[in-house]
Amino acid sequence: MIELLDPTSPLVWAQSQAVDLGWGLALRWGLWLVVGFLGLFPGIVAYMVWLERKAAARFQDRIGPNRVGPLGLLQPIADAIKLLTKENLVPAGADGLVHLAAPVLVIVSAFLMLAVIPFAVGMAPVDLPSGLLYLMAASSLSPLGVFLAGWSSRNKYSLLGAMRAVAQLVSYEIPQVLAVIPIVLWGGSLSLVAIFDKQVEFGWFIASPPGLLAFLIMLIASIAELNRTPFDIPEAESEIIAGYHTEYSGMRFGLFFLAEYLSVFAVGCLVTALYLGGGMPLPLVRFPMNLLGDSLPRLILVDMVLLAVFMFKVLLFILFMFWVRVTLLRLRVDRLMNFAWKYLTPLAIVNILFAGIWYECVIRAGVLTLGGWLWGWVVTGPLVVFAVWLVVWINRRLLLGGPAGVGRPSLGGTRVDAGAAPG
Amino acid sequence: MESDIPLSWFLLFAAASFAIGLIGVLTRKNAIAVLMAIEIMLNAANVNLVAFWRYGPELPEAGPVAGIVLAIMVITVAAAEVAVGIGLILLCYRRWRAADVDRYDSLAG
Amino acid sequence: MIRVLFLVIAVTGLASALATVLIKNLVRAALALAGFFFAVACLFVLLEAEFLAALQVLIYVGAVSILLMFGIMLTRGVQGTDPASRPSAWRLPGVVIGLAVFALLGYAIFQETGLGTQRAWGAIDPRPAIARGTVEPGAPRRRAINDMGKVVGVELMTRYVVAFELAGLLLTAALVGAVAVAHREDDEPSRGEPSRIPSDPPITTSP
Numbered sequence: 001m002i003e004l005l006d007p008t009s010p011l012v013w014a015q016s017q018a019v020d021l022g023w024g025l026a027l028r029w030g031l032w033l034v035v036g037f038l039g040l041f042p043g044i045v046a047y048m049v050w051l052e053r054k055a056a057a058r059f060q061d062r063i064g065p066n067r068v069g070p071l072g073l074l075q076p077i078a079d080a081i082k083l084l085t086k087e088n089l090v091p092a093g094a095d096g097l098v099h100l101a102a103p104v105l106v107i108v109s110a111f112l113m114l115a116v117i118p119f120a121v122g123m124a125p126v127d128l129p130s131g132l133l134y135l136m137a138a139s140s141l142s143p144l145g146v147f148l149a150g151w152s153s154r155n156k157y158s159l160l161g162a163m164r165a166v167a168q169l170v171s172y173e174i175p176q177v178l179a180v181i182p183i184v185l186w187g188g189s190l191s192l193v194a195i196f197d198k199q200v201e202f203g204w205f206i207a208s209p210p211g212l213l214a215f216l217i218m219l220i221a222s223i224a225e226l227n228r229t230p231f232d233i234p235e236a237e238s239e240i241i242a243g244y245h246t247e248y249s250g251m252r253f254g255l256f257f258l259a260e261y262l263s264v265f266a267v268g269c270l271v272t273a274l275y276l277g278g279g280m281p282l283p284l285v286r287f288p289m290n291l292l293g294d295s296l297p298r299l300i301l302v303d304m305v306l307l308a309v310f311m312f313k314v315l316l317f318i319l320f321m322f323w324v325r326v327t328l329l330r331l332r333v334d335r336l337m338n339f340a341w342k343y344l345t346p347l348a349i350v351n352i353l354f355a356g357i358w359y360e361c362v363i364r365a366g367v368l369t370l371g372g373w374l375w376g377w378v379v380t381g382p383l384v385v386f387a388v389w390l391v392v393w394i395n396r397r398l399l400l401g402g403p404a405g406v407g408r409p410s411l412g413g414t415r416v417d418a419g420a421a422p423g
Numbered sequence: 424m425e426s427d428i429p430l431s432w433f434l435l436f437a438a439a440s441f442a443i444g445l446i447g448v449l450t451r452k453n454a455i456a457v458l459m460a461i462e463i464m465l466n467a468a469n470v471n472l473v474a475f476w477r478y479g480p481e482l483p484e485a486g487p488v489a490g491i492v493l494a495i496m497v498i499t500v501a502a503a504e505v506a507v508g509i510g511l512i513l514l515c516y517r518r519w520r521a522a523d524v525d526r527y528d529s530l531a532g
Numbered sequence: 533m534i535r536v537l538f539l540v541i542a543v544t545g546l547a548s549a550l551a552t553v554l555i556k557n558l559v560r561a562a563l564a565l566a567g568f569f570f571a572v573a574c575l576f577v578l579l580e581a582e583f584l585a586a587l588q589v590l591i592y593v594g595a596v597s598i599l600l601m602f603g604i605m606l607t608r609g610v611q612g613t614d615p616a617s618r619p620s621a622w623r624l625p626g627v628v629i630g631l632a633v634f635a636l637l638g639y640a641i642f643q644e645t646g647l648g649t650q651r652a653w654g655a656i657d658p659r660p661a662i663a664r665g666t667v668e669p670g671a672p673r674r675r676a677i678n679d680m681g682k683v684v685g686v687e688l689m690t691r692y693v694v695a696f697e698l699a700g701l702l703l704t705a706a707l708v709g710a711v712a713v714a715h716r717e718d719d720e721p722s723r724g725e726p727s728r729i730p731s732d733p734p735i736t737t738s739p
Contacts, residue, residue, distance in 0.1 A: 098563065130681045133586040140594025144566060147601055151559055163605070166598060173594075190583075190681040427658040428538045428578065434641045434653060436542045436575070440549045440568070442634035447553035449626030455558060455603050459565050462596065463549050466572045469588075477579045478659050480650060486691050487672035488684050491584055495684070498591055499699045503706035505596050509603040510713035522607040 032125040037111055045261040046076035052322050059326040083254035091154055091247050098152035103248065103255035105145030110262040112138035117269040118193045120279055120306035121292065121299065130190040135270065136177055139225070142263070143169040146234075146244050149256075153247035161243025164333070165227060165234035171340040172224040172231075178348035179218040182210055182355030183274050186363055196278045202368050203284040204277035208376060209384040210354040215275040217348050222267045224340070226260065228321060230328040233336060268317040269310075276313050279306030284368070342395050350387045354380050433474035441467035452523045454512045458505065465501045469494045538578060545571030558604045566597040583680035 050065065050072065057064030065072030090099055115138075116131035118124035128134050143166050150162020183205055187195035198205075205211040224231040235243035245256045272278060281287055288305040291298055331339070361376035362368070440463055447460025476490020486492075516522050548571060551564035569592035576585035642654045660673075676683040688696045 095560070098560065101563075128582060129679050130583040130586055133583065133590065133681065137586040137589035137594065140590050143598055144593060147598060148559075148563065151601075151605075166602070170595070170598065188682070189679070428535055429654075430656040430659075431641055431654050432538060432542070433575065433579070435638060436545065438634055438637035438641065439546055441637070442630045443546070443549040443553055445633055446626050446630035449629060450623050451553070453558060455600060455607065456553075456561060458603075459552055459561060459600060462565065462592075463552060463568060466569065466592075470572060470575055473576055473579050473581050473584060477581070478656050481660065481673050483672075486687055487676035488680065488687050491581055491676075491680065491684055492687055492692050492695070494584055495587065495688075496695060496699060498587065499703065502591055502596060503702055505599055506710040507706050507713065509599055510710040512603060513606055513714050516607045 029125070036125065037114070041111075041114060041262065041265070042258065044265060045258055046080060048261045048265065048318060049079070049257075050076050051318070052325075055319065055322045056326050059323075080254070083251050083257075086250035088250040088252055089247075093154040094247065095152040095154075098148050099247075100252070102145045102149035102152060103245075103252050103259070105148065106142050107255050107259040107262070109138055109141035109145065110259045110266055112141070113263070113266040114269065116192050117266070117273055118196050118278060119269075119310055120303040121289075123303060123307070124193055127191060127193045131192045132180060132184060132190045132195070132274075135192075136173075136180070139263075140173065142259070149248070150244035153244075155247050157240040157242075158244050158246045160240050161234045161246070164240075165244055168227070168231065168234060168336060169225060171337060172221045172344075175217050175340060175344035175348045176221040176225060178345065178352065179214040179221065180274065181348075181352050182214045182358075185352070185355050185359055186211075192273050196273060198363075199277045200280065200286055200289050202363055203373070204275065204280065206275040206277070207283045208358050208362070209380040210351050210358050211275060213347065213351050213384050213388070214355070215271070217344050217351070218271060218275065221340075221344060222271070223321065223324065224336075226263050226267060226321075228260075228264070229325045230331050231336065232330060233333055236330060264318060264321055265314065268314040268321075271317060272310060272313045279308075279310035279313075281305070281309045284373075338395075342398075343391055347387060347391050350391075351384070354383050354387070357383070430474060430478040433470060433478075437467040437470040437474070440464075440470075452525060454515070454522050454524050455509075457524060458508050458512070462501060462505070465497055469497050472497070534578070538575075541571050541574045541578070545575070559601060562597055562600045562604060565600070566593050569593050569597065580677050581680065583684065 053075075054064040054072070065075040068074040068078045090096055113135055115125045116128055116135055118127070146165045146169070147162050150158040150160075150165070153159075183195060184190060186202070186205060187198045189195065189198075206215045227234050235245075240246075245253055248256060277283065279288070288302045292302050358376050358380050361379055362372045365372055444460045444463030444467060447463065448457055451457050451460060472490045472494045474490075476488070479490075481487075512522060515527055519526055521527075545568055548564045548567035552561050552568060555561040555564060569588060573585040573588040573593075576582070576588060644653045646652045646655075672683075
């Protein structure tokens with residue numbers, strides 16, 4: 001790590017590509033694998049479940065888990081033991097091999113996402129030159145696992161849930177990917193470390209109108225990608241029991257459970273690294289990075305600050321997800337698709353143009369100046385507001401001007417004839 | 424690297440998977456299975472393109488990433504082909520209630 | 533070491549390709565196809581094109597195999613079994629033709645002698661080295677390998693701009709075409725469909 005900290009180069013924290021797979025690197029990766037991916041992240045996930053139960057209980061005027069240990073702190077461990085010792089039931093008609101492979105695929109997808117997150121300086125497990133694309137590819141593995149889970153269970157509710165889940169995941173992947181393009185444009189690289197470096201120089205990417213819009217699109221799309229309320233139609237228990245994991249029990253169900261919370265954590269890390277400036281405590285100040293010298297104690301100090309702030313932001317994001325979950329109601333299926341295709345996707349596409357304007361105003365110059373920054377806000381701010389208003393207005397007009405059946409679900413498999421609506 | 428992979432190994436892999444895909448196209452009857460076999464053949468071609476890009480001589484007039492760009496084009500075309508192909512198969516299925524390629528014989532004399 | 537890695541990946545890939553072609557159950561065949569795509573992505577990583585590998589996983593494993601499975605669901609029975617498939621007179625000729633093509637390609641690979649100053653394909657063992665150290669202007673491939681996303685983007689916008697625009701046109705045409713083809717017209721004469729679900733009475737807002 002120390003050889004990266006060359007103070008003469010402008011990109012002191014930049015990526016070191018063309019890695020040599022020597023013993024040092026192998027040791028580092030081994031540490032990440034054992035400590036991080038096998039020990040730390042599952043532990044974080046277990047306590048996220050505890051936190052969610054506590055937070056939801058507060059929202060609903062209850063106490064939450066309080067029996068096992070002080071404040072119920074041992075509850076996750078008890079749950080894990082219960083899941084591990086339960087019997088794995090496989091339905092008689094199920095496809096055994098695929099039934100086993102599906103949860104593994106889902107959890108592998110969630111773990112792989114964490115592999116490129118830059119937690120602090122020198123603390124990215126792997127720094128790929130095309131890390132963001134890798135991340136998208138890793139997250140696109142989970143629909144396959146979900147689909148196979150639903151298909152292999154031989155249960156019509158599972159299959160319904162899987163079809164709903166895949167349709168939703170594939171639809172919301174498009175605004176998600178489009179919302180990342182402004183970040184790639186401003187960062188000038190697909191490497192998450194390089195994107196973090198750019199945010200050190202030019203402020204958090206969320207501190208700009210196009211960045212804010214992209215962040216909101218990303219937030220909504222990732223809640224949908226994670227199948228959480230209000231987008232939990234694939235697991236709607238009042239309609240289709242538990243969706244694609246109806247037929248799973250024991251640790252196989254536990255894997256789905258782990259994967260869901262691990263994905264929440266991974267998306268929190270991703271959003272923090274892409275939009276919220278990683279571990280930077282203040283938007284436009286290079287605060288801990290200017291302390292970075294060439295000595296090891298300074299590096300450790302800076303890393304501690306960065307890591308603490310990073311984790312704090314991820315925690316806020318997770319708490320926001322819990323808040324959304326206990327507050328909002330489930331969407332209807334047709335509105336879900338409309339929202340992805342008629343609101344989010346056009347906004348994300350238009351937002352790329354605004355991101356280009358912001359790039360010309362602020363980042364093109366090479367250094368962050370207050371004048372350029374204010375000018376960027378003045379130019380792009382009204383444009384973003386106008387675009388949001390326009391998209392909402394057009395959709396309202398389409399909804400009101402269309403035939404009477406358009407905004408409603410058609411249950412019979414055939415659509416309502418457009419001309420048949422009586423006045 | 425001392426023990427690098429020889430170029431011919433990649434070419435042999437590509438040739439073998441191309442042959443497997445060809446067998447699939449010729450012997451499968453289900454239209455979607457045929458589509459999958461075609462995807463195998465296209466991927467085999469992609470492996471060849473990237474292998475030649477990496478092992479071939481560096482020509483200034485060809486640009487630094489000729490093989491990669493060609494492979495990206497192949498992927499694009501393959502994705503479009505699958506989308507349209509599935510649409511066509513669905514249409515044929517609705518007409519004939521069958522997804523087997525030898526049932527689509529309305530033009531046979 | 534790296535050769536062993538290659539052999540493992542290649543054997544996995546070929547086994548999945550064979551499984552795709554041989555397995556009767558179409559959903560399992562599609563799963564094997566996803567495995568083959570993944571093996572090809574691993575080969576791209578071995579060829580130092582990890583940008584392309586990520587693209588391969590994103591498009592093929594994430595989209596194409598899902599699309600194929602949807603197609604299987606909508607045409608076959610839900611469990612994807614394919615009882616009618618095979619045994620026609622084509623089986624033996626098909627296998628013979630496939631093996632003959634493989635033999636021909638293998639023969640060609642090892643008999644190729646190289647054009648002009650180039651070496652024969654069978655003789656190329658180590659790949660051309662990419663120099664380490666500082667980025668000198670004379671090493672475009674090294675730059676391409678180390679920052680492939682950027683280099684591919686620049687190349688697509690300059691040297692290959694016509695191909696890029698054509699690909700965009702093709703994708704648009706495919707999008708519109710797929711929607712137009714798969715769209716179910718209500719007044720389409722439904723041949724072979726035994727019974728149609730009667731249309732719902734229109735829902736009105738006025739009492």
